[in-house]
Amino acid sequence: xxxxxxxxxxxxxxxxxxxxxxxxxxxxxxxxxxxxxxxxxxxxxxxxxxxxxxxxxxxxxxxxxxxxxxxxxxxxxxxxxxxxxxxxxxxxxxxxxxxxxxxxxxxxxxxxxxxxxxxxxxxxxxxxxxxxxxxxxxxxxxxxxxxxxxxxxxxxxxxxxxxxxxxxxxxxxxxxxxxxxxxxxxxxxxxxxxxxxxxxxxxxxxxxxxxxxxxxxxxxxxxxxxxxxxxxxxxxxxxxxxxxxxxxxxxxxxxxxxxxxxxxxxxxxxxxxxxxxxxxxxxxxxxxxxxxxxxxxxxxx
Numbered sequence: 088x089x090x091x092x093x094x095x096x097x098x099x100x101x102x103x104x105x106x107x108x109x110x111x112x113x114x115x116x117x118x119x120x121x122x123x124x125x126x127x128x129x130x131x132x133x134x135x136x137x138x139x140x141x142x143x144x145x146x147x148x149x150x151x152x153x154x155x156x157x158x159x160x161x162x163x164x165x166x167x168x169x170x171x172x173x174x175x176x177x178x179x180x181x182x183x184x185x186x187x188x189x190x191x192x193x194x195x196x197x198x199x200x201x202x203x204x205x206x207x208x209x210x211x212x213x214x215x216x217x218x219x220x221x222x223x224x225x226x227x228x229x230x231x232x233x234x235x236x237x238x239x240x241x242x243x244x245x246x247x248x249x250x251x252x253x254x255x256x257x258x259x260x261x262x263x264x265x266x267x268x269x270x271x272x273x274x275x276x277x278x279x280x281x282x283x284x285x286x287x288x289x290x291x292x293x294x295x296x297x298x299x300x301x302x303x304x305x306x307x308x309x310x311x312x313x314x315x316x317x318x319x320x321x322x323x324x325x326x327x328x329x330x331x332x333x334x335x336x337x338x339x340x341x342x343x344x345x346x347x348x349x350x351x352x353x354x355x356x357x358x359x360x361x362x363x364x365x366x367x368x369x370x371x372x373x374x375x376x377x378x379x380x381x382x383x384x385x386x387x388x
Contacts, residue, residue, distance in 0.1 A: 117205075119164040120171040126157045126182050128189050133238075134215045138224040140193045143209035145224050149235035149253075150214030155189045157182045158212040165205030174207040230265070237274075248283070266301070284324070293317065298324065302381070306388050310334055317374040325381040328374075329388035335368040340376035340383050350386040 134155050138145055150156060159182075163174035181192040193209035208229070215222065220238040224231055230247035233240065237255035248265040251258070255273040265283045269276070272289025276296075284301040287294075289308065293315040296303050302324035311333045319326055325345070332353055340347050340363045349363045356365010363385065376383055 117164050117166055118168045118171045119162060120168070120175045121160060121162045122175060123161075124159045124180060128155045128157075128182075128184050129153060130155045130189065130216060131187065132219075133187075134220040134222075135188045136191065136213060136215055136220065136222050137188055138191045138211065138213065138222070138226075140191075140209055140211060140224075140226045140229060141195045142207070142227060143193060143195075143211065143229045144247075145226060145229070145231050146210075146212045147222060147224070147231075147233040147236060148212070148214055149217030152216045152218070154214070154216065156214040157189070157191055159193060160210040160212070161193070161207070162210065163205060163207040170205050174205050178207055178209060180209065291317070294319070297321070300324065302326065303328075305329070307331060307334070308388055312336075313372050313374075316372050318377075319375070320377045321381065322379045323381065324378060325383070326376055326378050327384045327386075328376055329386050330367070332387050333368075336371040337366050337373045338376075338385070339364045339373060340385060342377075342381060342383050343379040345378060345380065345382040347383045348385065350384070352387065354385075 130153055136155060159180045161175060161178045161180065163171045165171040165174055179194045183190050191211060193211055195207045215236055217235055218237055220236050222240045224242040226244040226247065228246045229244060231242045231244055231249045233242065233251040233254055235253040239256055240258045242249055243261040246264045247262060249260050249262050249267045251269045253271045257275045259277045260267055262280045262283060265280060267278050267280050268286045270288045272287060275293040276291055278285055278296045280301065281299045283298060285296045285298050285303045287296060288306040290310045291307060292313060294317040296305060297320045300323045301321060303319050303321050304327045305319060306329040308331060310331055312335055319328060330351065342361045346360055347363045349358055351367060353368050354365055
């Protein structure tokens with residue numbers, strides 16, 4: 088395994104371990120090997136972090152001001168110790184300070200796991216300043232978790248779930264196959280999954296939540312006005328939207344093949360079995376809620 092770093096790194100710690108794992112329902116054993124590297128960078132007043140990972144998991148958490156800490160935990164599993172070691176050595180990790188950007192990379196190596204009949208992946212844990220960070224994450228296959236940070240955040244995974252909590256700012260989340268869950272959110276959120284459910288809880292100035300196949304549940308708290316149009320949309324699934332009774336907005340909810348249930352006390356407008364259109368209080372920017380196949384429930388949070 089190689090590691091490329093600049094002089095901004097403060098420390099590196101390397102540990103290796105070997106673990107024998109009995110396969111459930113099989114007589115043979117599988118051996119796991121792992122290694123860990125820790126790096127620390129001075130980030131200045133604003134942290135900018137770019138993460139690219141082939142296969143594994145990325146965790147972002149708020150840390151101390153002015154510092155970015157990166158911990159790689161690489162793992163490989165194979166039928167024997169030699170195979171696990173070869174897979175582990177084929178993983179390539181890299182963390183560098185490039186101007187104002189900390190660039191983090193983890194690659195499993197071309198064809199190694201398939202050739203040796205095992206699996207290899209990287210778990211990347213990154214601590215960033217809790218305020219005003221700029222984070223860009225892309226994973227080919229794996230899950231993403233983000234906690235206790237604010238700023239501009241973009242996170243995308245090809246196959247895996249995304250979980251965020253105590254996150255504030257301008258946030259864009261994408262997964263091609265997996266769920267998206269967010270709690271204690273504040274700001275502008277743009278969420279898309281092609282196949283999976285969406286669960287969001289917080290206060291949103293602007294909101295877009297779209298899934299190709301899955302349900303949506305959004306709970307909005309402590310909000311009186313929104314700055315721009317909202318859109319909640321699923322092609323196949325139910326939608327539940329909970330709004331504070333103080334919110335002023337125009338509302339339009341439509342189900343192609345299902346019922347719309349409206350329990351909002353300050354709503355004034357037209358209501359039919361599969362469509363509700365009108366205003367909450369004095370009205371305001373539009374909230375669009377649409378499902379092609381499923382029910383919609385509107386209620387107070």
